[in-house]
Amino acid sequence: MLEESISSLITNQNGIYVDGTFGRGGHSRKILERISLKGSLFSYDLDPEAKLEAANINHSNFHFIHDNYRNIHLNFSDNSIDGVLLDCGVSSPQLDNPARGFSFKDNGPLDMRFNPKVGVSCAEIVNTFDEKDISKILWDYGEEKESRRIAKAIVDRRTVKGFTDTKDLSELICSVKKRKTKKHPATKSFQALRIAVNDEIESLQDCLVNLKTKLKKGGRIVIISFHSLEDRIAKISFKEEVSFIEKKIPLIDDEPMKEFKVSKIIYPDEQELSNNIRSRSAKMRVIEKL
Ligand SMILES: C[S@@+](CC[C@H](N)C(=O)[O-])C[C@H]1O[C@@H](n2cnc3c(N)ncnc32)[C@H](O)[C@@H]1O
Structure with a gap:
């Protein structure tokens, strides 16, 4: 356009x-x-x-x-x-650079901030926010129908080991999602988290x-x-x-x-x-x- x-x-x-x-x-x-x-x-x-x-x-x-x-x-x-x-x-160069942490396809740090020097990263959200707040982010910004199940799995998993990279989070989401979709199972959650990270x-x-x-x-x-x-x-x-x-x-x-x-x-x-x-x-x- x-x-x-x-x-x-x-x-x-x-x-x-x-x-x-x-x-x-x-x-x-x-x-x-x-x-x-x-x-x-x-x-x-x-x-x-x-x-x-x-x-x-x-x-x-x-x-x-x-x-x-x-x-x-x-x-x-x-x-x-x-x-x-x-x-x-988000721009294509941001998505395509694994070091920025926007992509679920290539592994990188779980960041997603447009300005990586300011604000709360995606890792901070998934490692510290309440289960209810994570679920609300996934639902409001990603229209993710399995938001509650994913939020619960994130909170259960972080008690054992916190999330640091994109692959880790994306694999967890893939393992808990039941519905089969054409798009990658982590698409909606990653979109929702990016929107929340950057307000x-x-x-x-x-x-x-x-x-x-x-x-x-x-x-x-x-x-x-x-x-x-x-x-x-x-x-x-x-x-x-x-x-x-x-x-x-x-x-x-x-x-x-x-x-x-x-x-x-x-x-x-x-x-x-x-x-x-x-x-x-x-x-x-x-x-x-x-
Ligand atoms: C879709 S890209 C824009 C691409 C651009 N039109 C071009 O031709 O290259 C969106 C850009 O907006 C920036 N951005 C998103 N939200 C912003 C905000 N609230 N304030 C300033 N920049 C923002 C992102 O960092 C990203 O670089």
């Missing part, structure tokens, strides 16, 4: 743009190609490797900020931003709430999400009434806020699906301040 997201984002070549999820800079580089020298791009990412990659971009109108996108609002005045892109979740849902929620005043009239937020909860946040953050009860976010059918227009979901086209298998669960929404 590279092309489509950029053309939806840019409405003014001389504008101020923010890429909240720099990753390895695919979207940021495209934005820089499209804006003029009067325009500017501020790219955020928590990952120190993204910061290294950003150092290779030599553009006077490009600025990298090594921070959480939930803090974007702190750097901008009201009605100043023309467009914000959020390509949520992904709350970060998105904070980011969107705080951006409302920062966007200019006609300014846009383009959100590419991979998880139904993220898409739901994108939709309900721009409704008149938003009620968040703990982490359960109800689907409510209130009217959209009068000053915002939220597009329908846009899906990847056939060509993207055939080039990139990971794009199969991607959904895009474009929000415009009227």
